[in-house]
Amino acid sequence: MQTELTWGDPGVPAILRAVGEQQPLVHCLTNIVVAQFTANALLAVGASPAMVENAEESGVFAGVAAAVLVNLGTLSAEREAAMHAAAASADVHGRPWVLDPVAVGALAHRTAFAENLLKLHPAVVRANPSEVMSLAGSRAAGRGVDSLAGSEEALSAATSLARQRGSVVAVSGAVDYVTDGIDVVAVPGGSPLLAQITGTGCALGALVAAFLAVESDALLAAASASAVFKMAGERAAVGEPGPGTFAVSLLDEMAALTRAASA
Numbered sequence: 001m002q003t004e005l006t007w008g009d010p011g012v013p014a015i016l017r018a019v020g021e022q023q024p025l026v027h028c029l030t031n032i033v034v035a036q037f038t039a040n041a042l043l044a045v046g047a048s049p050a051m052v053e054n055a056e057e058s059g060v061f062a063g064v065a066a067a068v069l070v071n072l073g074t075l076s077a078e079r080e081a082a083m084h085a086a087a088a089s090a091d092v093h094g095r096p097w098v099l100d101p102v103a104v105g106a107l108a109h110r111t112a113f114a115e116n117l118l119k120l121h122p123a124v125v126r127a128n129p130s131e132v133m134s135l136a137g138s139r140a141a142g143r144g145v146d147s148l149a150g151s152e153e154a155l156s157a158a159t160s161l162a163r164q165r166g167s168v169v170a171v172s173g174a175v176d177y178v179t180d181g182i183d184v185v186a187v188p189g190g191s192p193l194l195a196q197i198t199g200t201g202c203a204l205g206a207l208v209a210a211f212l213a214v215e216s217d218a219l220l221a222a223a224s225a226s227a228v229f230k231m232a233g234e235r236a237a238v239g240e241p242g243p244g245t246f247a248v249s250l251l252d253e254m255a256a257l258t259r260a261a262s263a
Contacts, residue, residue, distance in 0.1 A: 031073025105134025
């Protein structure tokens with residue numbers, strides 16, 4: 001069954017309000033290009049970001065955090081050890097964690113690494129269409145971190161991957177699709193400017209983790225995070241700003257939505 005979810009659904013602000021009230025600690029192992037933007041996005045919605053990325057501490061920290069994000073953007077041997085330790089600890093301690101398999105399919109090593117991480121039961125896999133198609137075993141058109149396929153093209157692969165792995169799969173695009181392998185939630189909206197600044201997908205992955213920290217229904221949590229992000233993008237794009245202004249406005253609008261949800 002396919003349904004649609006937007007900011008106007010009363011359940012979405014309710015989850016955002018819970019994030020602001022509970023201020024969940026979100027352990028982010030993310031790439032060096034977007035770490036600051038990711039942290040600021042979490043702060044904008046009221047969550048508490050932490051970027052503990054050494055192998056000696058990341059597993060311990062994941063066991064006490066409310067949720068964990070593992071983003072494969074910039075890998076190294078040290079980061080891979082830390083990511084595996086964090087994901088394994090989250091799995092053991094029952095902490096929800098999000099896998100953002102950046103550039104899988106395009107690069108064999110990270111594809112194999114992502115497939116190993118999938119064995120540690122991420123609550124949500126959030127990715128672009130090419131990445132989802134690659135993890136599901138389909139041929140995918142991609143160029144590094146960019147997808148040359150649309151989100152609708154990847155929906156079948158997302159459903160298959162969700163069934164294979166028992167994780168919710170969220171595909172980003174002009175319309176985001178979120179599925180648990182049975183139900184599909186379409187999240188329309190946003191702005192083309194979201195694709196013109198770096199780190200928006202990575203920040204969305206962090207928001208999904210924050211929403212998972214306060215909402216046990218992973219399908220609803222991931223779809224609601226997308227709905228908030230899409231609405232913030234729409235509002236930030238008013239007046240046709242340049243990409244630099246848009247990036248700042250996006251954070252401002254996430255904070256404004258958080259205040260509105262708590263009013």
